[in-house]
Amino acid sequence: MALNSDGEIYAFGSGAYGECGYGENKDTSVPKRVDLPKTADEIVIGVKQMACGGRHNMILSTDGSLYTFGFGQ
Numbered sequence: 001m002a003l004n005s006d007g008e009i010y011a012f013g014s015g016a017y018g019e020c021g022y023g024e025n026k027d028t029s030v031p032k033r034v035d036l037p038k039t040a041d042e043i044v045i046g047v048k049q050m051a052c053g054g055r056h057n058m059i060l061s062t063d064g065s066l067y068t069f070g071f072g073q
Contacts, residue, residue, distance in 0.1 A: 001050050001057055002031065009034040009047060009059065017055050019070030034059075036067060 001011045001021075010031035011020035018025050021034040036045045036059065046062035056070030 001034070001052055001059075003047055003050060007044065007046055009036070009050070011057065014055075017071040019053075019056050021057060021059075021067070021069035034069075036061065039063075 001009060003009055009021075011022060011034050012028050012031040013020065015022075015027050016025060020028065020032065022032045036047075038044055045065065047059055048062045049060040051058045051060075053070070056068060056072075058069075059067045061067065
């Protein structure tokens with residue numbers, strides 16, 4: 001996962017368990033944008049911190065929400 005200067009998240013690599021977070025369960029070598037939910041006022045949620053693991057990824061938003069992707073067992 002990568003965060004660009006505009007606050008957009010891009011993910012690539014192993015995606016067999018949905019760990020990239022872009023809605024598909026397949027691998028990709030091309031970075032694809034990960035869209036986080038927006039607030040009720042259509043405000044884009046900011047990213048405070050990201051963590052990547054072997055079969056999962058996590059994003060902590062600036063509003064304190066935690067988003068996880070990947071193997072959920």
